[in-house]
Amino acid sequence: MATSGLPASRLRIAFAGATGAVGQHLAQRLRSHPDQVAVWAWQRAGAEPPDGNWNTLAFADGALQVPVDAFVSALGTTLKQAGSKAAFRAIDVDAVLARATEARAQGARTAVVVSAVGASKSAASFYLRCKAEMEAGILALEFEQVHVMRPSLLLTPRHPSRPAEAVGQAVAPLMAPVLRGRFAYYRPVSAVAVAAEMWACLQRRTPERLVHHFDGEGWKAAPQ
Numbered sequence: 001m002a003t004s005g006l007p008a009s010r011l012r013i014a015f016a017g018a019t020g021a022v023g024q025h026l027a028q029r030l031r032s033h034p035d036q037v038a039v040w041a042w043q044r045a046g047a048e049p050p051d052g053n054w055n056t057l058a059f060a061d062g063a064l065q066v067p068v069d070a071f072v073s074a075l076g077t078t079l080k081q082a083g084s085k086a087a088f089r090a091i092d093v094d095a096v097l098a099r100a101t102e103a104r105a106q107g108a109r110t111a112v113v114v115s116a117v118g119a120s121k122s123a124a125s126f127y128l129r130c131k132a133e134m135e136a137g138i139l140a141l142e143f144e145q146v147h148v149m150r151p152s153l154l155l156t157p158r159h160p161s162r163p164a165e166a167v168g169q170a171v172a173p174l175m176a177p178v179l180r181g182r183f184a185y186y187r188p189v190s191a192v193a194v195a196a197e198m199w200a201c202l203q204r205r206t207p208e209r210l211v212h213h214f215d216g217e218g219w220k221a222a223p224q
Contacts, residue, residue, distance in 0.1 A: 011202065012068040014103040015041040016096060017075030021156045022114055022149075025195035026074060030054075037202075040064060042099060064102040070110040070202060071103035071143070074195075085126055092130050097137040110145040111138050112201045114194065117152045117185050117213060139209065139224065146209040146224060147201040149194055156191035187216035 013030065017023040018041045030039050034053035044059040057064065073096050082088035100111060119131035135148055197212055197219050209224040 010035070011037045011070060012066070013037055013039045013070045013072055013202070014064055014068045014099065014106070014108060015039050016071075016073040016099040017114070018043060020074050020076065021154050021191040022151075022194045022198070023074035025192050026072070026198050027054075029195060029199045040066060040068065064099075064106055067107045068103050069108060070112065071100050071108045072111075072198065072202070073099065073113040074198075075099070076114065079127065088127075089130050089133075092127075093134045093137070096134050097141075100138055100141055104141045104143065109143060110147075110202070111141070111143040112147045112149070112198050113138055114149045114151070114198075117150045119150060135224075144207045145204065147198070147204075147221075148211045148224065149198060150185070150211055150213050151189045151194050152186045152214070153188040154191050154194070155188045184215040185213040185220075187214065189214040193219075 015023075015027070015030070018027045018039075027039075027041070030037050031052070031054055038053045038055070040055045040057055042057045042059050042062055056062075075091065075096050077088060077091045079085065079088050082091060096113065100108075100113075103111075113134070115131040115135055116128060118125070118128050119135060121129055121132045121136070123129050123132065138146060138148070193214065197214075201212070210221040211224050212219050212221050214220075
């Protein structure tokens with residue numbers, strides 16, 4: 001799709017993961033600002049159709065063929081949904097980085113991605129090691145501006161239901177008051193709040209690489 005008609009100030013975004021817990025809320029924000037953004041989103045068949053400032057690409061093999069300014073990812077799954085560690089990694093690492101690489105090749109200078117609190121290449125958790133690998137891959141693409149969201153447990157309804165997370169969502173608010181100091185970043189956060197922070201990051205223009213944590217009162221950003 002040609003972009004010659006876009007206003008010069010309109011931010012062009014390549015979006016992966018627009019139908020997940022965080023992605024849906026961010027998608028709502030992006031759709032509600034057609035004068036500010038134009039979006040190209042990789043989506044599965046049956047997802048919301050293109051409309052106004054929203055353009056769709058096939059989830060499996062849709063090629064990004066337009067210049068963009070930013071890459072956004074809220075893409076992710078669970079080991080249970082994926083069925084195996086290899087399948088999980090294919091989505092949370094390989095798919096995210098493949099889309100980011102496409103966006104970078106089309107001129108994207110900014111990357112805003114969702115990871116997880118505790119992400120580390122030395123983590124005991126396979127999930128957290130994968131998130132760290134994804135973060136490292138994003139940095140290796142040398143975007144001028146990188147914002148990594150590292151939320152703890154997301155407070156939001158899930159479809160399909162994730163029983164373990166449902167229990168966690170019920171218990172987490174009760175535990176939040178005792179999570180202080182270095183444990184404050186493990187306080188639960190709503191998907192709406194994560195999407196709002198991602199939207200705020202897309203408004204920034206300063207070259208920087210920051211990791212964003214929620215401590216129960218607000219977001220704290222620190223150099224990557």
